[in-house]
Amino acid sequence: MTDSPAPRPTPAGPSARARARAMDEALDWLVRLQCADAEDTLAFEAWLSAAPENAEAYVEAEALWHGAPLRQVAAQMHQQQRRSWRGRLRSHWKPLATAALLLVGLCTFGNLPLRLQADHLTVVGERQRLQLDNGTKVLLNTDSAFASEYREGRQIARLLQGEAYFQVAEGARLPLEVQAGPLRAQVRDTDFAVRYLGGEAQVRVQRGDVDLQGTRDQRIRLRAGDSISIGPHGFGQRQRPDMRKDLAWVDGRLVFENCPLSQVLAELRRYYPGWIINRNTQLENMTVTGNYRLDQPLETLRALAHITSARLHEYPALVILN
Template sequence: MTDQPSDRPTPAEPDARARARSEAMDWLIRLQCASAEDTEAFEHWLGAEPENAEAYVEAEALWNGAPLRQAAGVLHEQRKRSLGGRLRSHWKPLATAAVLLLGLFTFGNLPVRLQADHLTVVGERQRLQLDNGAKVLLNTNSAFASEVRDGHPVARLLQGEAYFEVAGQGQPPLEVQAGPLRASVRDTDFAVRYLDGEAQLRVQRGDVDLQGSADQRIRLSAGESISVGPAGFGPRQRPDMRQDLAWVDGRLIFENCPLSQVLAEVRRYYPGWIISHNAELEQVAVTGNYRLDQPLETLRALAHITSAQLHEYPALVILN
């Protein structure tokens, strides 16, 4: 009897993947305190076999939490048709795995995003105008919906960040919702960020009446900021609005911020993965003014001013 061709993987394939995963976990630990020789050896290993790069991205996902690990597993099978033959063969697994994992940030909260009228992807901003004339600027990776309810305009920030400009034209007050935050506004400019279950509001002009959980109420004035979580309001603050709202003008401004915080903010705008293994490096204070639509250039500048090594791959940047 003639053997029929089979689409099943050969025994060598799962063995190769198992070997790559084991080595990737070793590299993940080794790179926590990497020398220049370690980094050079890691780069050689990364490109040596097609499965190495994908295994490392999956290992990094495992290191950072279950959701990314699950995304890596679910999306693994889509890698061939996703990128086709556009990249050199030994970079395909790296680019595919990293890009597909990024889908978690854009589409992972699918029920929320299905409620949205407007969406932005990582690195994108979008300008809107509501029926009552209010102007809205959506920041990166955001989901937004609006409606008229009982004759009153309602804007809902479902995810991400938005800047509102509400003119005083005798219109009904605009109600703004973002998780636990409820705000009623007239003739004011302000920003709302809603991430990880906590909302933060910054008032640039005018006053904003806020309601939190348990019927807590507070009025914020220009120059003030406050956070609202499941437990209610945090302390009233007066932040540096030039720095905190620089994104509205397309900038990222940092003044004596630890590199870890800077990288966390840059990650919101970079359509790829940014990995840093050096805990001491992440505590270095950074001051700078960067364009938010050029995150890779920002990373290069950060590497230069901190004397760090930057290793660039398709959809992946490693800072050491």
């Protein structure tokens, strides 16, 4: 009786190689996305959609990266070798630790001017209430940077990034001057909002009057119900928007009426601390009407998926609509 030959190890098939490749690329993306610009974001979305294993690999790598301190990740990687491609992370442990330290320094330094100027910062999805020395009440919206000071008899508020809602009482001890990029506003006894994103400021007046100064010493007065944008080239056209929708965030709501889903998702991205990716271009022009809680963006996405008959895939810090 002859001994049976020992079984030969089965070589890794294409799917295993594909998962290993996807994990290597996912690790590269984890590093690159820490300080991503618009071009990086588009490239990442293209990579994520290129192959089904890419999304899975990124989610697993991201969960390991963010789900615990790096020392714990190293221990987990040792115990999780039942999936061969995940075990490959062991060889990346030292590069990951080094990259993490470098990224903390690089990203903090890259944002240093903003951090040094700001008295108050809000993270994605956070709002913060303030009161200035002259009694003005300020509500900072998501991902905003704000500073204020008293100078030469003036109360000055600077919106460095994001969005803020100002309530200036009639009996304020000092007039308020608001600065946001190219915008200068002088106000007394008024309620109004300023959004400053991408180098352009937008003002919406809910109550009272607001005197604005733009580039080239342009001046205009807005009254209750008015809205206008101010960019590097001056003022846009005066508008009369629906303040109930545009300022719903002040009351913790997001309101949409016959709004394309692409615009709805763009607004939700400001409040969701992760990635929202739409892989179905046919959904982009579908109109949406609804009133949602600002502090529950994931619940809003689930509702949108239901009314548009889209499939929603939820991962840590990543939501994909199909």
